[in-house]
Amino acid sequence: MTLSGLVVTGVLAAHPAAAADPAGYQNVRINEVTSSNNDTVELYNTGSTAVSISGWKMSDDSFSPQTFSPSSSSIPAGGFVTFNSPKGLGDSDKLVIYTSDGTVVDRVEWATNGAKPAMARCGGDGTGAWVTTTSATTFGTSNASGCPSSVPAANRVRINEVTSNGADTVELYNGGTSAVGIGSWKYVDNDTSHSPVSISSSSPSATSIPAGGYVTFNSTLGLGDGDSVFLLDNNGNTVDSVTWATDGAKPSDERCANGTGWFQTSTTATLGSANSCSGSGGGGGGGQPGQLLGGGGSLTSGCTPEAPTGTGSTPAGTLAWPGGPDVTIADNVCAFTTSTGPEGRDLSGLAFDPANPSVLWAAKNKSWLYKLVKSNGKWIPDPSWSATGKQIRFAGGSGEPDSEGLTVGGNGHIYVTSERDNANNTVPKDTIMEFDPAATGSTLTPIHQWDMTSQFPQLNTGSKDDANLGFEGVGYVPDSWLTANGWVDPRTGAAYNPANYPLHGSGLFFAGLEWDGTLHVYGLNSDGTFTTFGTIATGEVSVMDVSFDAGTQRIIATCDNTCGETHTFMKINAGGAIVPDVTYTNPAVMPTDNLEGFAIAPTSTCVNGFREAVWSDDGIYGFGSGSSSYGHAVYSGTFPC
Secondary structure, three states: OOOOHHHHHHHHHHOOHHHOOOOHHHHEEEEEEOOOOOOEEEEEEOOOOOEEOOOOEEEOOOOOOEEOOOOOOEEOOOOEEEEEOOOOOOOOEEEEEEOOOOOEEEEEEEOOOOOOOEEEEEOOOOOOEEEEEOOOOOOOOOOHHHOOOOOOHHHHEEEEEEOOOOOOEEEEEEOOOOOEEOOOOEEEOOOOOOOOEEOOOOEOOOOEEOOOOEEEEEOOOOOOOOOEEEEEOOOOOEEEEEEEOOOOOOOEEEEEOOOOOEEEEEOOOOOOOOOOOOEOOOOEOOOOOOOEEOOOOOOOOOOOOOOOOOOOOOOOOOEOOOOOOOEEEOOOOOOOOOOOOOOOOOEEEEEEEOOEEEEEEEEEOEOEEEEEEEEOOEEEEOOOOOOOOEEEOOOOOOOOEEEEEEEEOOOOOEEEEEEEEOOEEEEEEEEEEEEOOOOOOOEEOOOEEEEOHHHOHHHOOOOHHHHOOOEEEEEEEEHHHHHHOOOEOOOOOOEOOHHHOOOOOOEEEEEEEOOOOEEEEEEEOOOOOEEEEEEEEOOOOOOOEEEEEOOOOEEEEEEOHHHOOEEEEEEEOOOOOEEEEEEEEOOOOOOOOOEEEEEEOOHHHOEOOEEEEEEEEOOOOOOOOOOOOOOOOEEEEEEEO
16 A cells, blocks of 8 residues: 555545534634525535534525535545535625534625625635635635736734633734725624624724734624634625634634744733743634643642753745644653653653553653553553553663563563663663563563673763663564565565564564654564665654554654654555655644654554544643643544544
């Protein structure tokens, strides 16, 4: 198979994603409408997953909600659906789209001849300013070719921030080069029984917006959870709109970047000034791809989150996250405090147990191993194994391994990488240790230990920072995949033959080097020796976790904010070499932190075409102090089956 953006998108489009993503309707926007010819309407999906529109309805300013017959029953991510209005649309009219249960999705109004030949979003499908086009309509395709070369000044005014937290305040921003009069402009929420209200009659009263300036006003209609604001000019044409989810506008929803970007829920309101974009996840419509759900709780004594470091750019050609847009905070606050790490941070490597997908193994840098199980939707330490985790040692029972990555071998044992001994942290100690999870006691010592430190002299400089750039992750890759896909053994130049290495078990181990983003391949022999199978470039500048996913038949090299929060899926090409295939970012609602652990659940857990994906935050920083994610280490989302 070939894993690509096209194949994954196709899988999602064929799947009724609305069942897995009930908030997906908020990513659907009216994108173009004409009140001539066949009174055609175009909907556009700004999100990253398909949305079912089965049973949806529409109304105008005179008839009640009616069902319509769309060109497709679902809208793929970044795709279009068209339909003809069942009752006709007038020269001066209003169009409202509803879900099957009557929830308002989007709304647009136009004055006389405003939708002739069409009224379309220009400057970005689904998010641009509404403009009456002067050329042929572009139904079913991007609006760009039908848009004027420049957007009128009034259409440069955008809803920039909104809060439903008490004052119910709306902020407008003028991105144009001249002042815009708004004395006769109006606004309305998503209650179709409400009539539009004049901005100038609201408090504080406003009649114009200077170029590059802001105006704020308090809604007299009230703004609730899961509400909308629609902005109308003096002719009754829709200028802009935003829709948000429950609690999405608390404390505020704001465009990021200021004046132009998607809406996201912010940790602080910045009404009357440029948006801070101190996000705490999703919530907004108009292109916002999802929500960050859950969290909360107070930091325990001594629990000290650590701000992210080393932020870098995303590799060229990276694609958007192919799974669902929503992400859940999936652990209790400050859940990983230990005697060697009382600050509660440093959770790193993650791996699902292939023999028991309800178990998630996790390594903490401060020499601890956790067996996690689900309880009330959260991953917690399994109390039957150890409610506080088990401390691990190097061979002989000494030292404090700087345990970063882990994987489950073909024998069911846990293999953990260490970059150094935290008791002597200026000296590298790049090792892979094998632990039997069935061993009793609160402290585990390795059955076998393989030391590769001498292979990386560049890390042995006497600097603790250099010593900390070694083995960050490790993934077990079965021989069956390597042979079935024709991997060429770099030691022999011929097809890999596992029988040539009788002591290595049933697969090889791919260790990720943080120093330069390479994978180092080893056969770990039962006599304590190891066989080196060379180095593989991932295309990432660093690697934080490594895994093998049987569902996609790919090795996954994960990088944190150092590489823009990305995951590179590696395949075996026609020449027998392991090479990058496709790279994905994280879901858009996630923080840009030191997210060092990543794991995808086996396909045996699939529900409605999706399975769980899990991340760990090494610094438990989330979106910072005061955010719902502050003090949490584990995030849960979905990935296609």
